[in-house]
Amino acid sequence: MTAPHEFATDYWPLAGVIPGQVVVIARWRTTPKGRDLVHAALPALAEASLAEPGCLGYQALTPTGTTGGDIVLIERYADRDAFEAHRASPHFQQIVLTDIAPHLHTRDVTVCMTT
Template identity: 40%
Template sequence: MSPTPSAIIAVAAEWRVQPGQEETVRQLMLQAAAAVRQHEPGNLLYIGHQDPADATHFLFYEQYADQQALEAHRDSAHYQDIVVKQIVPLLTDRTITFYQLMS
């Protein structure tokens, strides 16, 4: 079943990492992305970016089929273990913005 375009939720997560923790966060996010793709059928897109001019600056763009898929992501064991417990303590700033797909 295809997602209803009006239900799709996009997430832009912008992070600043403590200096010296860039590679640790990068490796953890690669693990998180692999887990999301493997275990979350409601995830449509999960892409990480790192600023080439400032290695402490990350941007993640994600799309979920609907609110339920986004909640399943937040509640997943891999998100709680990798992002919440391991990555968040290494951040100096975290901004998360939610968008609805225009249809």
């Protein structure tokens, strides 16, 4: 994995986490034909997600080179309501569920609430 793409900010999304916040770690494996499409959609997804009032951090880590590899998303939300608002947002519905999901071989998501 490389450092985050240029569209990710220079911070660690888990720095300063406090109880009650929601942390999401998603691991996506693209289909061979979908790799470029998924990578091209990541900047818009990150930008729109970071613009949400309850999004406290959003970072996409991508593999180096031209071969496959997992994409790892690390996200942090102020609380459960902010996370649910993210999942209901038009950009999540369009970019993740409509544009990206059909091009994923696997999509594993872990959601944790900090204590």
